[in-house]
Amino acid sequence: MPTGDGTALLICDLCRGEDSAVDATRDGDLVWPVVTALGWTGSAFATGPHRCPPCSEESGPQQQATGGERPAYHSASYQIRTDDDVDVAAITPMADLDAGLADRLREDLMRAASGHRHVVVDLHAVRFIDPAALGLLVRARQEARQHGATFDLVAPSRFVRTVLHTMRLDGVFRTFPDLPSAVNAMAPDRTGRPSDIVSAAAVVQSRTKT
Structure with missing residues (x-):
């Protein structure tokens, strides 16, 4: 306190x-x-x-997570969806971003940052982020910028916003309220039309890591 x-x-x-x-x-x-x-x-x-x-x-690690409600190291999944038309990759962690999930996400996230014009991390299911995961987002953003790409966040929780503010990163990451808003910002001429990346029937690639 x-x-x-x-x-x-x-x-x-x-x-x-x-x-x-x-x-x-x-x-x-x-x-x-x-x-x-x-x-x-x-x-x-x-x-x-x-x-x-x-x-x-x-x-033990089972009690070290976000106030004891979840284990710090879990087998949570994440999804990766890409839209070749806009050249965007959307990564969606399906649980809190702790060190365990960050380790499993690192390879795919860095590959997306170096291989796509736009990368968005959809945080709608993330209530908590720890230092290791925050560091990964910072490194992935740097990787994207080195390749001339954008790297944005979607739907950060109050906790994530507070952490970004405290670490003076709120002016570094662009944030959007939802995935369609983020994709439309990348391709303004598509505003009003559903993006492939947010249309289940037209997703070019969708895979869940478990």
Whole structure:
């Protein structure tokens, strides 16, 4: 929790141990950078729950996700859809973006960033993103830019928007409320017409990774 003197205080929900660090956030409700810096796990928001490093190790990876609601390492899937007409690849994670899913997504995401004119990551099913996954998005965007491509985000949650704002990345990623809006921005002349990428009957490629 923010202490009012420029620091944030973390209290472990298991052993009640405490730790504090300089609060580098720009949102008083978010302690994600502090949690990460101190090696704690749990919620990125001040309301918790949080676990100190020793308790995190004892509780195991099954309890280290987004406030204990999901395992941090899971077998969640993601979808990749492409539209050759607009030359866009849409990647849709089907669960929270943690280190486990980021590792499985990395190869396909980087391939899309280097092989398409436009790349969009549809985050409508993502409530939480951890540092490893955020770093992957940043690297994929850099890869896309090196190839003269765009790299945008769709439907980021409040948490994801707050993280982007806190890490000063909200001005780096272009965001759209939904996939059709993103695709239409890439091909303005198609506005008013359904894009192949959002039409199930006309998807050029659709595959789910499990």
